[in-house]
Amino acid sequence: MRTALEPVVTPVAMGRIDRRAIDSGIVGYRLMLMAGAAIAASVLRHYGDAAGVDVLCGPGNNGGDGYVAAKMLQTSGMCAACYSLGDPVKLAGDAACARDDWGDEILSLEDYVPTDGRVVIDALFGAGLQRDVEGVAVRVIEAVNAFDIPVIAADLPSGLSGESGRVRGTALRASRTVTFAAPKPGHFLLPGRDLCGVLEIADIGIPSRCIEAETEGLWLNRPPLWRDALPRLAANSHKYTRGHLGVFSGGYRQTGAARLAAIAGLRVGAGLVTVLSPASANAANAAHLTTIMLRTIDGGADLDGLLEDMRFNSFVLGPGFGVGEKARDFAERILGAGRALVLDADGITSFAGYHDQLAEAAAKQDAILFITPHQGEFARLFPQIASNASRSKVEQARSAARETEAIVVYKGADTVVADPSGRAAICDNAPPWLATAGSGDTLAGLLGGLAAQGMPGFEAACAAAWLHGEAANRAGARLIAEDLANNLPAFSEFQEY
Numbered sequence: 001m002r003t004a005l006e007p008v009v010t011p012v013a014m015g016r017i018d019r020r021a022i023d024s025g026i027v028g029y030r031l032m033l034m035a036g037a038a039i040a041a042s043v044l045r046h047y048g049d050a051a052g053v054d055v056l057c058g059p060g061n062n063g064g065d066g067y068v069a070a071k072m073l074q075t076s077g078m079c080a081a082c083y084s085l086g087d088p089v090k091l092a093g094d095a096a097c098a099r100d101d102w103g104d105e106i107l108s109l110e111d112y113v114p115t116d117g118r119v120v121i122d123a124l125f126g127a128g129l130q131r132d133v134e135g136v137a138v139r140v141i142e143a144v145n146a147f148d149i150p151v152i153a154a155d156l157p158s159g160l161s162g163e164s165g166r167v168r169g170t171a172l173r174a175s176r177t178v179t180f181a182a183p184k185p186g187h188f189l190l191p192g193r194d195l196c197g198v199l200e201i202a203d204i205g206i207p208s209r210c211i212e213a214e215t216e217g218l219w220l221n222r223p224p225l226w227r228d229a230l231p232r233l234a235a236n237s238h239k240y241t242r243g244h245l246g247v248f249s250g251g252y253r254q255t256g257a258a259r260l261a262a263i264a265g266l267r268v269g270a271g272l273v274t275v276l277s278p279a280s281a282n283a284a285n286a287a288h289l290t291t292i293m294l295r296t297i298d299g300g301a302d303l304d305g306l307l308e309d310m311r312f313n314s315f316v317l318g319p320g321f322g323v324g325e326k327a328r329d330f331a332e333r334i335l336g337a338g339r340a341l342v343l344d345a346d347g348i349t350s351f352a353g354y355h356d357q358l359a360e361a362a363a364k365q366d367a368i369l370f371i372t373p374h375q376g377e378f379a380r381l382f383p384q385i386a387s388n389a390s391r392s393k394v395e396q397a398r399s400a401a402r403e404t405e406a407i408v409v410y411k412g413a414d415t416v417v418a419d420p421s422g423r424a425a426i427c428d429n430a431p432p433w434l435a436t437a438g439s440g441d442t443l444a445g446l447l448g449g450l451a452a453q454g455m456p457g458f459e460a461a462c463a464a465a466w467l468h469g470e471a472a473n474r475a476g477a478r479l480i481a482e483d484l485a486n487n488l489p490a491f492s493e494f495q496e497y
């Protein structure tokens, strides 16, 4: 069976999903029983021989999950103790039911001391975390982190924002996190991903229609999101039906980045790839190119001449190019001629302070603009969006995409792709060794190559980012950027996903 799309939902949307499920006749406490059971099952599966379990329970429904798990583990023969943050008498609703069903002693969190050999269930805060963690909770979280014992987090490691993946004051470092129904952005956005440990997504009986009704166009970036939009070769395909990618080279000392992008574009399937080089760098480029063609582009008039050839349909501008007026001028000519442009590296920095000019160019008929900033470049191009630390990387990428009419690939170990309509995807498949010289140039080339083949923008950007991570995984930890293009999976593999 082919795998399905994987929606990612914010904690606020998750609250709406819960309400939909309850409104459709599912008893709310039953959801909590299922959630607690999933946590207990994970403890038994992974730490069944522990000396006991200490359950740290907060003042809301996350705490309720903790009491349910404690009861189930005790029933199954495990020694369980519950510690409450605040007076457990004050618990309300389903959490009060869970406390009553626990029915045993509840100790104060003040008295909790980490103990070797025991496991911790972290049920202090989940989706309802509203402010920075403070007081006794801080002391306990830091003590547990320092003690290095197994921690199973209910829904989210306490202190982690499920919306942004950021830490509110301090946060537990979990060995495993059991979340419910669908993952939240904070499970994938950094530093959240590192704090969650192994993520388990438990089905607690919420119908998928309730989840689908509340998804807000955010997914995990996996092949089902874009496999059906991948370019397909027909029996009568020839090189011109597969697009012609142009990659701009820098001066004679900065030519390697463009060649990395060009090779990636060719390997991902563009019919033709040409390095567009200043005359001064032609010799350096010519000495290294075989299948890839070379053409001299020194100024705007040369570029206009090239743009008369409609077969050049996609461009990469930025890697090694140099920052300044020339990059802005070239980008505007390409977008003005209604072509796809991947603006990367120096191309992005060239528009720092000229953001409106870029948005205006991207709005030209038939133009498709991709921007592929890492964090520093993003902050240079979108200083106002980047300085708003209360917004998640997803929301920041969405704002940037809307403002510039561009598909934004906000790079990092947690790359986020967003388009102007608000669709977004988070990548979680990039290994740490992908952070190597030339890696970004290759991503730009993959994207330019997919765009040349006519793949729709959002899907092309998601596919390029995922393929980039996948190629790095296949290449292994000794990766250098030259290896990426040679380790791309064949598109035929995606029929299996």
Ligand SMILES: NC(=O)C1=CN([C@@H]2O[C@H](COP(=O)(O)OP(=O)(O)OC[C@H]3O[C@@H](n4cnc5c(N)ncnc54)[C@H](O)[C@@H]3O)[C@@H](O)[C@H]2O)[C@@H](O)CC1
Binding pocket: 015, 018, 019, 028, 031, 032, 033, 035, 058, 059, 060, 061, 062, 063, 064, 065, 124, 125, 126, 127, 128, 129, 130, 131, 132, 133, 134, 154, 155, 156, 180, 204
């Ligand atoms: N709503 C549902 O139907 C379900 C919810 N479930 C659980 O319920 C959780 C959400 O429950 P809640 O909305 O009650 O939220 P939480 O239990 O995550 O936290 C809310 C409580 O913590 C307090 N609080 C928030 N931030 C604080 C801080 N920094 N310091 C001290 N106190 C703070 C709030 O005042 C409130 O009392 C989920 O994470 C999940 O674990 C599950 O039982 C599955 C079903």
Ligand SMILES: [K+]
Binding pocket: 062, 122, 123, 124, 125, 126, 153, 154, 155, 156, 157, 158
């Ligand atoms: K928690």
